[in-house]
Amino acid sequence: xxxxxxxxxxxxxxxxxxxxxxxxxxxxxxxxxxxxxxxxxxxxxxxxxxxxxxxxxxxxxxxxxxxxxxxxxxxxxxxxxxxxxxxxxxxxxxxxxxxxxxxxxxxxxxxxxxxxxxxxxxxxxxxxxxxxxxxxxxxxxxxxxxxxxxxxxxxxxxxxxxxxxxxxxxxxxxxxxxxxxxxxxxxxxxxxxxxxxxxxxxxxxxxxxxxxxxxxxxxxxxxxxxxxxxxxxxxxxxxxxxxxxxxxxxxxxxxxxxxxxxxxxxxxxxxxxxxxxxxxxxxxxxxxxxxxxxxxxxxxxxxxxxxxxxxxxxxxxxxxxxxxxxxxxxxxxxxxxxxxxxxxxxxxxxxxxxxxxxxxxxxxxxxxxxxxxxxxxxxxxxxxxxxxxxxxxxxxxxxxxxxxxxxxxxxxxxxxxxxxxxxxxxxxxxxxxxxxxxxxxxxxxxxxxxxxxxxxxxxxxxxxxxxxxxxxxxxxxxxxxxxxxxxxxxxxxxxxxxxxxxxxxxxxxxxxxxxxxxxxxxxxxxxxxxxxxxxxxxxxxxxxxxxxxxxxxxxxxxxxxxxxxxxxxxx
Amino acid sequence: xxxxxxxxxxxxxxxxxxxxxxxxxxxxxxxxxxxxxxxxxxxxxxxxxxxxxxxxxxxxxxxxxxxxxxxxxxxxxxxxxxxxxxxxxxxxxxxxxxxxxxxxxxxxxxxxxx
Numbered sequence: 001x002x003x004x005x006x007x008x009x010x011x012x013x014x015x016x017x018x019x020x021x022x023x024x025x026x027x028x029x030x031x032x033x034x035x036x037x038x039x040x041x042x043x044x045x046x047x048x049x050x051x052x053x054x055x056x057x058x059x060x061x062x063x064x065x066x067x068x069x070x071x072x073x074x075x076x077x078x079x080x081x082x083x084x085x086x087x088x089x090x091x092x093x094x095x096x097x098x099x100x101x102x103x104x105x106x107x108x109x110x111x112x113x114x115x116x117x118x119x120x121x122x123x124x125x126x127x128x129x130x131x132x133x134x135x136x137x138x139x140x141x142x143x144x145x146x147x148x149x150x151x152x153x154x155x156x157x158x159x160x161x162x163x164x165x166x167x168x169x170x171x172x173x174x175x176x177x178x179x180x181x182x183x184x185x186x187x188x189x190x191x192x193x194x195x196x197x198x199x200x201x202x203x204x205x206x207x208x209x210x211x212x213x214x215x216x217x218x219x220x221x222x223x224x225x226x227x228x229x230x231x232x233x234x235x236x237x238x239x240x241x242x243x244x245x246x247x248x249x250x251x252x253x254x255x256x257x258x259x260x261x262x263x264x265x266x267x268x269x270x271x272x273x274x275x276x277x278x279x280x281x282x283x284x285x286x287x288x289x290x291x292x293x294x295x296x297x298x299x300x301x302x303x304x305x306x307x308x309x310x311x312x313x314x315x316x317x318x319x320x321x322x323x324x325x326x327x328x329x330x331x332x333x334x335x336x337x338x339x340x341x342x343x344x345x346x347x348x349x350x351x352x353x354x355x356x357x358x359x360x361x362x363x364x365x366x367x368x369x370x371x372x373x374x375x376x377x378x379x380x381x382x383x384x385x386x387x388x389x390x391x392x393x394x395x396x397x398x399x400x401x402x403x404x405x406x407x408x409x410x411x412x413x414x415x416x417x418x419x420x421x422x423x424x425x426x427x428x429x430x431x432x433x434x435x436x437x438x439x440x441x442x443x444x445x446x447x448x449x450x451x452x453x454x455x456x457x458x459x460x461x462x463x464x465x466x467x468x469x470x471x472x473x474x475x476x477x478x479x480x481x482x483x484x485x486x487x488x489x490x491x492x493x494x495x496x497x498x499x500x501x502x503x504x505x506x507x508x509x510x511x512x513x514x515x516x517x518x519x520x521x522x523x524x525x526x527x528x529x530x531x532x533x534x535x536x537x538x539x540x541x542x543x544x545x546x547x548x549x550x551x552x553x554x555x556x557x558x559x560x561x562x563x564x565x566x567x568x569x570x571x
Numbered sequence: 572x573x574x575x576x577x578x579x580x581x582x583x584x585x586x587x588x589x590x591x592x593x594x595x596x597x598x599x600x601x602x603x604x605x606x607x608x609x610x611x612x613x614x615x616x617x618x619x620x621x622x623x624x625x626x627x628x629x630x631x632x633x634x635x636x637x638x639x640x641x642x643x644x645x646x647x648x649x650x651x652x653x654x655x656x657x658x659x660x661x662x663x664x665x666x667x668x669x670x671x672x673x674x675x676x677x678x679x680x681x682x683x684x685x
Contacts (some may be wrong), residue, residue, distance in 0.1 A: 012600035018590055051633075055627055082633035103633045104582060107589070221578045 004045040006036030060095040080389040150549025156213035167350040168373040178205035179371040184220035187439035196249035226253035237291030244289040262302035276310035321372025350374035353362035399495035406488040446507040453508035499561030512550030600629035625654030
């Protein structure tokens, strides 16, 4: 080791220097405090031995200077002294000394002390090294998390979470807290919201969230419904997550047009439907979390509720009821129940719940692993506004094509052909920009053919509360008796310059119904009349709507064109 | 006071062992250093500077203890205490004892060194 000795007595310095050199150390010498500081700066010795009393600058001052110069580096300073009083010895340590060495020097004590400080220095060095390593690793991890966050945000974008009827709290504090919240508009209208809570935190939780986001947004855009999404998410997670890792989640689909809410809850705390009239319905978890069950055992049955504008759907992760106060007590699900029970007609459940949480925890900021989401059901037009994205080239994609697709027998109960049909139509660039309208046309035609044509259900039933549940019970029952039935779609598309024409013909194997005029004059509950509301939507969107055959076949003509393109020049 | 030996033979033997060929140089260095310090003590006493007396006596005390001259070290300590307490009345008498003892130490060390 390198040692500095500062001592004004030449003889004493000689003895000490010789002792230390004999122990194998490199020794630098100084005869006063000022020189000691200069030598310290020049040679950066490992240990400094200082005489307490020296001319020019005494040992105490030199010790302070040396400690200040060393900064975070640990440099043991040992005072050499023949001081007698305890007070004077204590004074040396108060000045920043680490130890003292008494005259006369003892070879044994000197060696033992130097060895002890050597061990301490090594320990200190490895602690510093580890600290630097941890700091570097932490900086690297944060940089990686920021990068991953950017990729994650691109995949798991906010969708339509910023819609005015959606309120939510999701932690901005932690990059990856294991909670995910996605929202998307369905192509033909309606909102899908998924709230998930992955086991664990950090990177593993975030990795699981990526495919869920892809499945959610990808399938939602293609027109799949909530049951299809939840089935696919479960299968995906079951395949990729290791045993013991899963995702508690809830998915709901609010359809303002139909006045329905479908919810699937697997492992999250009770969700709530809070009606405008104050009525509250719990939406408890009826399923295992996502990623647990193999696909053949997975149950995608959705809970079905009627809804009206002004109703609220509330979902939360367990971080909400498990939020703790200063004493470590949890808020609990009963508190949620109580807040919702006491809610006034003008109160928003989201505000009421957040206020309760803040009052309970005493913190303005909630814990970082809690997510709360609240959707207000709004009246929805039959078709959402067509938002046309930037025009694409009319030349790419197929222009002229014909396609027949027939769904038969059990497939009528088990399979939803709409995403497939929408997908075919979306190959045409001009139609891709109108996916909402095309999806609405297809889904209206299909649901009329299935529910009224094949299943012979009457939409009249849906007008009362009892009728509503009867309707869906009957629908379920009759779907098991679709053997021998079919629904056939015939699609034709032809290009017309910068525009195009899509013909959709939808035939079902049902008996059809009496001509419309007759049906209008004598409304019946027989279920044979074409749904009046559905017809209105078709007529608004399509250029032509015609009913053919015995009423079991509807054909529509849908025209589209690219908006005029060109540079506006003003002279 | 008279119980304390003039030279600590054991300590000197150890120093001889440590210093090897340098032992003679050490003794010469100690003696020269001590003479300088004794002049310093005299100056401090005649100037009536008790703080300077305290410091010089303290340093000489340390050197004496280290070299193995405990009796002289003890006399220095008494001078240091006088300096610390600011009592310079008895200092001249004690200083004379220090000078006398130093001459004895010097003589014996030189014979030890031979």
